[in-house]
Amino acid sequence: MNLHFSVLASGSTGNALYVGTEKEKLLVDAGLSGKAMESLFNEVGEEIKNLSGILVTHEHSDHIKGVGILARKYKLPIYANEKTWRAMEPLIGEVSTDQKFIFDTGTVKTFGDIDVESFGVSHDAAEPMFYIFHQQGKKLVHITDTGYVSDRMKGVIQHADAYVFESNHDVEMLRMGRYPWNIKRRILGDFGHVSNEDAALAMADVIGDQTKGIYLAHLSQDNNMKELARLTVSQTLEKKGLAVGQAFHIYDTDPKVPTKMHYL
Incomplete structure (x- = not known):
């Protein structure tokens, strides 16, 4: 399967974007409750346990409400830049150190067959950034907030x-x-x-x-x-x-x- 995605939820009450290929599956933000996130994944025929990680854009609650819950329940790694981590940590509850990863703004990380490029945006958060997904010549851009x-x-x-x-x-x-x-x-x-x-x-x-x-x-x-x-x-x-x-x-x-x- 080529690069594919579903906007699971979008709006001031909660945001989440699923992006995947046959090999890799990623979640950008989890701004709804754990139960709501599980329901959304069921609706699109995917499973949270198969995710390679959660990418966080910024620390506002409509983007991180379910991040800690999902990370703890499914042992998922979380990726965010350093300033976002500092702002987010008190809000998401205890997360194991080995699940915390830094993803700097303006850099590229590779997840299997997906290259993820981060870029800064202008929003009233610590260091908001969004993501571009590259796979086999295809390009998906996610830019809100x-x-x-x-x-x-x-x-x-x-x-x-x-x-x-x-x-x-x-x-x-x-x-x-x-x-x-x-x-x-x-x-x-x-x-x-x-x-x-x-x-x-x-x-x-x-x-x-x-x-x-x-x-x-x-x-x-x-x-x-x-x-x-x-x-x-x-x-x-x-x-x-x-x-x-x-x-x-x-x-x-x-x-x-x-x-x-x-x-x-």
Whole structure:
């Protein structure tokens, strides 16, 4: 089997991404309870006990809630950069020293037949980073929880076969919504989350001829809707001359329902 993945859960209530090949199986974040994570794996026909490890992006609870639980129960190694480890350790409970591994930002680690490349993003966490998965010429990019997509990030993530890409909020919904102003300012700022329109503008700069799928991820439950995110991103990309629905497809993600397994 080639590189394949399922967005198990995506949103402010919890995030998890499964990535695998025939030989290797990895989990990025476990932001739901252990029981919920087990249920999600069952839904996509995989088993947590077969994982090679858990890769952590940053220490916010919607990304690490189940990390310690799964690591202890299934004896899984955990990978994160040093600053994330320091911020995360008090939050995930006791984990054996031999299950703790450092994965520095801007480096590559090889897990069997998958090369995993880490890169930094702009978010209000200790040292947030996300991952690019390379296998047999295929490239999967996972990028959420960033206030903007810099030229440096674009250079790293360009020309992927598939993207799991943040499309967090509609700016007008956020501005008119019930959140207090300090929370709105945080989300809209450089260390917050990317809006539908800004996500699409970034996508337009990185999509390549081989890009076949874009998964809109980490949608706000209060300040976005799947239909609105898809419409905004599609229209923006079409205005840039990109053939949405022909050259590539846009897919939804969900806080509780995993996506169908996507094979690259």
